[in-house]
Amino acid sequence: MVETFMKGREVACGVVKTKNKNMVLPVIEIISKNEFFDYEAKYTPGRSDEVVPADIPEKITSEFKDSAPLFTIFLDAKEL
DSSP: OOOOOOOSOEEEEEEEEOSSOEEEEEEEEEEESSSSOOHHHHHSTTSEEEESSOSSOHHHHHHHHHHHHHHHHHTTOOOO
16 A cells, blocks of 8 residues: 655544444554554554643644544444
């Protein structure tokens, strides 16, 4: 897979989906020690740091947490 480079910060927000509810996890900022967050940075111990919770404004954190469950619907993610 090839993606266009987008300058910015790498963040993630997981969702645990059960039959009864969606549990939205904290927003995480991923800081790569490589030039960008690539395969090596993701899978090699020590090549990236995860900051929990992400050091971003509360408004942006809320937007991530509000929109994360919508992606489970869009991607047709299944519950546990």
